[in-house]
Amino acid sequence: xxxxxxxxxxxxxxxxxxxxxxxxxxxxxxxxxxxxxxxxxxxxxxxxxxxxxxxxxxxxxxxxxxxxxxxxxxxxxxxxxxxxxxxxxxxxxxxxxxxxxxxxxxxxxxxxxxxxxxxxxxxxxxxxxxxxxxxxxxxxxxxxxxxxxxxxxxxxxxxxxxxxxxxxxxxxxxxxxxxxxxxxxxxxxxxxxxxxxxxxxxxxxxxxxxxxxxxxxxxxxxxxxxxxxxxxxxxxxxxxxxxxxxxxxxxxxxxxxxxxxxxxxxxxxxxxxxxxxxxxxxxxxxxxxxxxxxxxxxxxxxxxxxxxxxxxxxx
Amino acid sequence: xxxxxxxxxxxxxxxxxxxxxxxxxxxxxxxxxxxxxxxxxxxxxxxxxxxxxxxxxxxxxxxxxxxxxxxxxxxxxxxxxxxxxxxxxxxxxxxxxxxxxxxxxxxxxxxxxxxxxxxxxxxxxxxxxxxxxxxxxxxxxxxxxxxxxxxxxxxxxxxxxxxxxxxxxxxxxxxxxxxxxxxxxxxxxxxxxxxxxxxxxxxxxxxxxxxxxxxxxxxxxxxxxxxxxxxxxxxxxxxxxxxxxxxxxxxxxxxxxxxxxxxxxxxxxxxxxxxxxxxxxxxxxxxxxxxxxxxxxxxxxxxxxxxxxxxxxxxxxxxxxxxxxxxxxxxxxxxxxxxxxxxxxxxxxxxxxxxxxxxxxxxxxxxxxxxxxxxxxxxxxxxxxxxxxxxxxxxxxxxxxxxxxxxxxxxxxxxxxxxxxxxxxxxxxxxxxxxxxxxxxxxxxxxxxxxxxxxxxxxxxxxxxxxxxxxxxxxxxxxxxxxxxxxxxxxxxxxxxxxxxxxxxxxxxxxxxxxxxxxxxxxxxxxxxxxxx
Numbered sequence: 001x002x003x004x005x006x007x008x009x010x011x012x013x014x015x016x017x018x019x020x021x022x023x024x025x026x027x028x029x030x031x032x033x034x035x036x037x038x039x040x041x042x043x044x045x046x047x048x049x050x051x052x053x054x055x056x057x058x059x060x061x062x063x064x065x066x067x068x069x070x071x072x073x074x075x076x077x078x079x080x081x082x083x084x085x086x087x088x089x090x091x092x093x094x095x096x097x098x099x100x101x102x103x104x105x106x107x108x109x110x111x112x113x114x115x116x117x118x119x120x121x122x123x124x125x126x127x128x129x130x131x132x133x134x135x136x137x138x139x140x141x142x143x144x145x146x147x148x149x150x151x152x153x154x155x156x157x158x159x160x161x162x163x164x165x166x167x168x169x170x171x172x173x174x175x176x177x178x179x180x181x182x183x184x185x186x187x188x189x190x191x192x193x194x195x196x197x198x199x200x201x202x203x204x205x206x207x208x209x210x211x212x213x214x215x216x217x218x219x220x221x222x223x224x225x226x227x228x229x230x231x232x233x234x235x236x237x238x239x240x241x242x243x244x245x246x247x248x249x250x251x252x253x254x255x256x257x258x259x260x261x262x263x264x265x266x267x268x269x270x271x272x273x274x275x276x277x278x279x280x281x282x283x284x285x286x287x288x289x290x291x292x293x294x295x296x297x298x299x300x301x302x303x304x305x306x307x308x309x310x311x312x313x314x315x
Numbered sequence: 316x317x318x319x320x321x322x323x324x325x326x327x328x329x330x331x332x333x334x335x336x337x338x339x340x341x342x343x344x345x346x347x348x349x350x351x352x353x354x355x356x357x358x359x360x361x362x363x364x365x366x367x368x369x370x371x372x373x374x375x376x377x378x379x380x381x382x383x384x385x386x387x388x389x390x391x392x393x394x395x396x397x398x399x400x401x402x403x404x405x406x407x408x409x410x411x412x413x414x415x416x417x418x419x420x421x422x423x424x425x426x427x428x429x430x431x432x433x434x435x436x437x438x439x440x441x442x443x444x445x446x447x448x449x450x451x452x453x454x455x456x457x458x459x460x461x462x463x464x465x466x467x468x469x470x471x472x473x474x475x476x477x478x479x480x481x482x483x484x485x486x487x488x489x490x491x492x493x494x495x496x497x498x499x500x501x502x503x504x505x506x507x508x509x510x511x512x513x514x515x516x517x518x519x520x521x522x523x524x525x526x527x528x529x530x531x532x533x534x535x536x537x538x539x540x541x542x543x544x545x546x547x548x549x550x551x552x553x554x555x556x557x558x559x560x561x562x563x564x565x566x567x568x569x570x571x572x573x574x575x576x577x578x579x580x581x582x583x584x585x586x587x588x589x590x591x592x593x594x595x596x597x598x599x600x601x602x603x604x605x606x607x608x609x610x611x612x613x614x615x616x617x618x619x620x621x622x623x624x625x626x627x628x629x630x631x632x633x634x635x636x637x638x639x640x641x642x643x644x645x646x647x648x649x650x651x652x653x654x655x656x657x658x659x660x661x662x663x664x665x666x667x668x669x670x671x672x673x674x675x676x677x678x679x680x681x682x683x684x685x686x687x688x689x690x691x692x693x694x695x696x697x698x699x700x701x702x703x704x705x706x707x708x709x710x711x712x713x714x715x716x717x718x719x720x721x722x723x724x725x726x727x728x729x730x731x732x733x734x735x736x737x738x739x740x741x742x743x744x745x746x747x748x749x750x751x752x753x754x755x756x757x758x759x760x761x762x763x764x765x766x767x768x769x770x771x772x773x774x775x776x777x778x779x780x781x782x783x784x785x786x787x788x789x790x791x792x793x794x795x796x797x798x799x800x801x802x803x804x805x806x807x808x809x810x811x812x813x814x815x816x817x818x819x820x821x822x823x824x825x826x827x828x829x830x831x832x833x834x835x836x837x838x839x840x841x842x843x844x845x846x847x848x
C-alpha cells in the first residue's frame with residue numbers, strides 16, 4: 001500500500017507538471033495578450049504604449065524564463081502579480097476560493113442527498129408511477145440548461161416574494177451564508193443529482209438481480225436490509241466514480257450560476273481573467289482546479305477500497 | 316388683521332422652507348447601484364468607458380465643470396470647481412486659473428497648482444517617468460495644442476496653447492479631465508485612487524464591488540449628502556434588472572435599460588423613475604477605404620446610400636434613436652445639424668426610393684447584380700449591441716447586391732484588428748466623451764489621430780477642422796462644423812446610422828439625479844444626490 005501511495009503521489013506530480021506546461025503554452029497560443037487588451041479597452045492601439053506595458057509585465061522575456069519564473073513562484077507560494085488589478089494574485093484568488101468551495105460542496109451535497117435515495121427508490125419501485133415520476137424529474141434535470149433554470153428561479157422569487165436571492169453583500173452569519181448559497185447550489189446540484197439518480201437506479205437494478213441478493217432474501221433479510229446493506233453498497237461503485245467526475249465538472253456549472261446569482265467566486269473570476277488574458281490569475285486558478293481534480297480522483301480510488309473490500313491496491 | 320399677518324408669516328416661512336435646499340435635502344444613507352461590468356481600472360485618464368467614469372468620477376474634481384444642474388453640456392454652462400476663476404490672455408492662447416486654497420487630497424495633503432501641472436504634463440508626455448501616473452492615454456489628441464503648463468504660485472496655473480482653441484475649456488470641464496495628485500503613483504490611481512472629490516474610495520474589489528464613502532473634509536461645505544455609494548458589479552443584465560425591480564438596487568447603471576426592458580421595469584416596479592436620453596454614442600460603419608473593392612469612392616457611396624436609418628431605429632430602439640451625423644443634433648446636442656438640414660444630406664431623406672435606386676445604379680455600373688453579388692464579411696465586436704445592428708446591415712446590403720456574412724470579433728482584439736485594417740466593412744459604436752466639435756473631429760476624422768480607424772485623409776477637412784477649432788464666434792464656428800459634417804457624409808468617412816438613446820431608472824426615494832443629455836460620461840459627482848427616507 002505504501003509503495004502504491006508513493007507511485008500515486010509521483011504520478012500526481014507528473015500530471016500537475018504536464019498540466020502546467022499545457023496551461024502555459026495554450027494561454028500563449030490564444031490571440032491577443034494583456035497589453036493588446038488594456039490598450040484596446042481604451043479604444044487605441046498605440047504601439048509605444050503597448051510596448052511599454054509588455055515590458056513592464058515582463059512579457060517580452062524569453063518564454064522559458066517566464067515559465068521558470070511562474071513555476072518557481074508556485075513552489076515558493078508566490079503566485080505573482082495580477083496584470084489587471086496590479087495586486088498580488090494570491091490576494092485576488094484567496095478570498096474567492098472559500099465561496100466557490102462552499103457552493104460546489106453544497107451542490108455536490110444536494111446531488112448526492114437527492115440523487116442516491118431517489119435512485120434507490122426508483123429502482124426498488126421499478127415501473128411504478130413513482131418510478132416514472134422520478135425518471136421525468138431526472139430527465140428534466142439533465143435537459144434544463146442551468147442559466148435558464150437560474151433565471152427562472154430569480155424571476156419567480158421577484159414575482160412571488162418581492163426579493164431576489166443574489167449575493168449582493170457578504171453574509172453576516174453562517175446561517176445567512178447557507179441560506180444565500182443554498183438556492184444557487186440547488187440549481188447547480190439539480191443537474192448532477194439527476195445524473196446520480198439515473199446511475200444509482202440502473203446500477204441498483206443490475207445489483208438487485210444478482211444471486212447474492214436472492215440469497216440474502218432467502219435467508220430472511222428484510223427488504224430494507226437487502227436494499228441498503230446488500231445492494232446499495234455494491235451499486236455505489238459506479239456512482240462514486242460519477243460523483244468524482246461531476247465534482248470536476250462542477251466548475252463549469254459554477255460559471256453560469258455564479259454569473260446569474262452574482263456570486264463573487266472563482267469560476268466567474270476565471271472567465272473574466274481569461275477574457276483579459278490575465279496570465280498569472282488564469283495559470284494559477286487552472287492549476288488549482290487541476291490539483292482539485294487530481295485529488296478527487298485519488299479520493300475516489302480510496303473510496304473504492306472502503307466500499308468493496310475485495311479491491312486492494314498492490315504494492 | 317392678526318389672521319392676515321399669520322398667513323403672511325406662514326407663507327414667508329413656507330417660501331423660505333421651499334427655497335432653501337438645506338431644509339429639503341436629507342443627509343445620510345447608502346445609495347446602491349448596479350454596475351454592468353468590471354471596470355478595467357479606476358484611472359479615468361487611462362480609460363475610455365462609462366464603466367470607469369460613472370463609479371469613479373465622484374472621487375475627483377476638475378478645474379472647471381459643466382454645471383451639474385443643467386441637462387445640456389455647453390460652453391456657456393461651465394462653472395468653477397477646483398478653480399475659483401479663469402482668464403484668457405488677449406491672444407486667447409494662455410488660460411490662467413486661480414485655484415481654491417482650501418482643498419485637500421483624501422490623504423490629507425494639500426492640493427496645489429503643482430498637481431494640475433503634474434496631471435497635464437503626464438497627458439502631453441512631459442510627465443515624471445518615475446511617477447508614471449499615466450500608463451496609456453486614449454485622449455492624447457485632446458491636448459495636442461497644449462504646449463506647456465506653468466505654475467505661477469500654489470494657487471495659480473496657466474495653460475499655454477499653440478494657437479487659440481475655444482474648446483479647450485470644455486475639454487477641461489469634461490468628466491474625462493479630473494485633476495490627479497502628484498504624490499500618488501499610477502498603480503495606486505488605477506486601483507485605489509486618491510482625489511479631492513466628494514467621496515473617498517474604500518474598496519475596489521474586482522468583479523465584485525466598489526465602495527465609496529463620504530469625504531468629511533470636502534471643500535464644498537454641506538456636500539455630499541450621501542454617506543455611502545455602494546456599487547455592485549453584476550455582469551448579467553437580467554440579474555441587474557431583477558435586482559432593481561426587487562429593491563436590491565436603488566439605481567440602474569447608466570443607459571442600461573433598453574426600450575424593451577423598460578416595459579418590464581415599469582411592470583415590475585411601477586413607481587420607478589426612468590429617463591430616456593441620448594447617450595451620445597453613435598452606431599456607424601467602418602469601411603476599409605485602402606483595400607479593394609472599397610478603395611473605389613463610388614462603391615463607398617453606394618454603401619452609405621443603402622442605409623435605411625429608420626429601419627435600424629424602429630427595430631433596435633422602437634423609434635427613439637436620433638438621426639444624426641457624427642455630432643448629436645439639437646436640442647440635446649449643441650453642435651449637430653438639425654433634422655431639416657440632415658434631410659438634405661445624401662442618404663438621409665425620408666424617401667428611401669431615390670437613394671436606393673442611385674445605390675443600385677452605382678452597383679450595376681460597377682458590374683454587380685442579383686446574380687453576381689459582391690461578397691464580403693461585416694466585422695463587428697462580439698457583443699449584442701454591436702451584433703444586432705450588424706445583422707440589420709447585412710439584410711439591407713442585400714438590396715444593393717451585396718451578399719454579406721457576419722464576422723463577430725472577440726472584443727479583446729477588435730481595435731487591434733481594425734487598426735491593422737484587417738477588415739472590409741465593420742460596424743462600430745463611437746461614444747463621444749464630450750459633445751464638442753474639436754474632440755469629435757480630432758479624435759475620429761483628423762488624419763493624424765490614432766482613433767481615426769478608417770484612416771480617412773482629406774487635407775481640406777483637416778484644414779477646416781483646424782479653422783473651426785480656432786474660431787471664437789460660436790455661430791460662425793457652427794457653420795464650419797456643419798460644412799465639415801457635410802463633407803464627411805459626402806466622402807462616406809464613417810457613415811453614421813443613428814445616435815443611440817437609452818434609459819436610466821432609479822427608485823423614487825433617490826433625489827437630485829440630473830442626467831446630462833449630451834454625454835453619459837459627465838455629471839457623475841453624486842454630490843447633490845440624496846435619499847428621501
